Amino acid sequence: MPTFNKHVQIENKPDMAAVGLEKAITAAAAKNDRIIAVLEDMGFPGMLWFKKNAPERMMECGIAEQNAAVVAAGLAAEGFIPIINSFLFADIGRAYNQIRQSILVDRFNVKFIGREGVWGETGISHNTVEGIGSTRVLPNLVILNPSDSVEAFKAAEAMLQYVGPVLLRQESSPPSIKIFADDLPFDIGKAFVIKEGKDATIIATGYMLTEAIRAIDILEKDGLDVGILDMCTLKPLDDEAILLAAARTGAIVTAENGSVIGGLGDGVAAVLSENLPTPLVKVGVGDEFSQSGKITREIDELKVHFGLGAEDIALSVKECIAKREKLKKRK
Numbered sequence: 001m002p003t004f005n006k007h008v009q010i011e012n013k014p015d016m017a018a019v020g021l022e023k024a025i026t027a028a029a030a031k032n033d034r035i036i037a038v039l040e041d042m043g044f045p046g047m048l049w050f051k052k053n054a055p056e057r058m059m060e061c062g063i064a065e066q067n068a069a070v071v072a073a074g075l076a077a078e079g080f081i082p083i084i085n086s087f088l089f090a091d092i093g094r095a096y097n098q099i100r101q102s103i104l105v106d107r108f109n110v111k112f113i114g115r116e117g118v119w120g121e122t123g124i125s126h127n128t129v130e131g132i133g134s135t136r137v138l139p140n141l142v143i144l145n146p147s148d149s150v151e152a153f154k155a156a157e158a159m160l161q162y163v164g165p166v167l168l169r170q171e172s173s174p175p176s177i178k179i180f181a182d183d184l185p186f187d188i189g190k191a192f193v194i195k196e197g198k199d200a201t202i203i204a205t206g207y208m209l210t211e212a213i214r215a216i217d218i219l220e221k222d223g224l225d226v227g228i229l230d231m232c233t234l235k236p237l238d239d240e241a242i243l244l245a246a247a248r249t250g251a252i253v254t255a256e257n258g259s260v261i262g263g264l265g266d267g268v269a270a271v272l273s274e275n276l277p278t279p280l281v282k283v284g285v286g287d288e289f290s291q292s293g294k295i296t297r298e299i300d301e302l303k304v305h306f307g308l309g310a311e312d313i314a315l316s317v318k319e320c321i322a323k324r325e326k327l328k329k330r331k
Contacts, residue, residue: 088114133262
């Protein structure tokens with residue numbers, strides 16, 4: 001049996017990050033009347049609470065994302081904390097220029113919740129996979145990507161306490177497993193060691209932390225002691241944690257429910273190449289769009305198609321270890 005961090009309390013039952021997100025937002029809104037829900041013809045975490053307790057703090061902008069971004073900027077300039085919730089392609093993609101000019105340049109305190117990932121019935125148009133890469137390049141924007149309900153609660157809580165623009169990525173994915181105990185410590189910009197290992201390290205974000213944990217069971221049967229690093233903050237990356245993992249194991253596998261181009265894998269690769277060149281294998285979506293899939297059979301098919309399962313991670317770990325051993329022989 002693997003030995004996990006004391007704040008890890010794995011329960012092999014379905015868990016949804018959205019539950020923790022809603023809980024954190026409603027708790028914060030009940031205490032702080034400057035939190036404003038900015039809607040874009042979409043639902044909102046805790047919408048029923050807002051309708052019942054603070055309808056005057058709901059602003060419906062409709063399918064006009066550029067307008068919503070400018071409205072949010074104006075609210076933030078007056079000391080409010082606006083939260084925009086939509087698909088990531090809409091609340092960020094459609095308003096990219098307005099967000100850049102009206103929010104990020106002045107570091108206005110606007111919060112974004114953007115949903116994306118390879119799974120979901122809404123298909124290629126809504127289930128984008130390029131969101132991490134397209135937002136990591138934006139200055140002054142913090143990016144969070146929680147993995148289960150506990151981490152989502154902690155991340156949303158930290159987002160609302162942080163003064164400045166933050167994107168919390170809410171993944172379109174199958175239910176995760178419950179990973180963390182309620183006493184999980186959380187700091188923006190800090191990775192969390194799920195498990196230490198000596199043969200390789202998996203650096204995972206969001207839903208893929210579930211698959212990484214499942215991969216550990218596969219790898220243990222082959223006698224491999226593999227660590228897991230939870231990278232909930234995608235910007236700024238925790239360079240120190242990445243380098244410590246690379247120094248300890250000499251083999252790094254990244255896992256993300258999104259494009260590997262510009263995503264977590266590329267971010268980790270940049271840190272390693274500039275500081276400690278280390279064999280790396282990236283698990284994620286290649287140079288392609290997402291697909292549609294809601295029911296269980298289709299979800300499983302998409303997991304296989306995109307290579308996002310525990311088996312794929314386990315194979316990538318073995319591939320990375322082989323790379324490391326090959327390099328040792330050359331020396």
